[in-house]
Amino acid sequence: HVQLAESGGGLVQAGDSLRLSCGYSGREFNSSAMAWFRQASGKEREFVAAITWSSRTTDYADSVKGRFTISRDNAKSTVYLQMNRLKPEDTAVYYCAAKLGYYSDYGQDYEYWGQGTQVTVSS
Numbered sequence: 831h832v833q834l835a836e837s838g839g840g841l842v843q844a845g846d847s848l849r850l851s852c853g854y855s856g857r858e859f860n861s862s863a864m865a866w867f868r869q870a871s872g873k874e875r876e877f878v879a880a881i882t883w884s885s886r887t888t889d890y891a892d893s894v895k896g897r898f899t900i901s902r903d904n905a906k907s908t909v910y911l912q913m914n915r916l917k918p919e920d921t922a923v924y925y926c927a928a929k930l931g932y933y934s935d936y937g938q939d940y941e942y943w944g945q946g947t948q949v950t951v952s953s
Contacts, residue, residue: 832856832942834926839947844918846951850911852926852944859883863933864902864909865940868922868949878924879911880933889933894920916951923948 838850852864865880879900880889888900899912909926924947927940934940 832858832928834928834942834944836924836926836944836947839924839949841950841952842916844916844951844953846916847912847914848916848949850913850924850926850947850949852909852911854907854909854928858930859907859928860904862928862930864900865927865929865933865935866900866909866911867925867927867937868920869925869946870919870922873922875925875937877935877937880935881909882933887933889935913949916949918951918953921949921951 833855835853842848861883863882866878867875868878869875877891878894881900881902885902897915902909926944928942929940
């Protein structure tokens with residue numbers, strides 16, 4: 831049984847940085863692609879970033895490219911999202927997701943989800 835737990839969210843000012851973490855408990859972390867999605871109030875969930883099991887490939891939404899970095903530590907079964915130069919439009923609940931095999935930009939392809947962590951960026 832896989833469980834994901836996000837942490838690291840909070841209230842920051844525009845231009846600040848935050849690092850989100852997602853701990854994975856269960857088997858097959860090293861075979862799983864990991865991703866971050868976010869959902870702002872009143873909006874649909876959207877893809878943020880993804881990483882393959884080997885870290886060889888990463889993918890980002892255009893809105894965060896150059897500001898956010900996804901990484902993973904397979905020894906710790908943890909995936910990270912380093913968020914720099916945060917903007918008010920980055921305000922959302924951020925979710926960690928996992929799937930076996932290659933990564934996807936589509937939430938429906940992910941089998942496991944965390945509970946989410948709130949990120950609020952004030953202007």
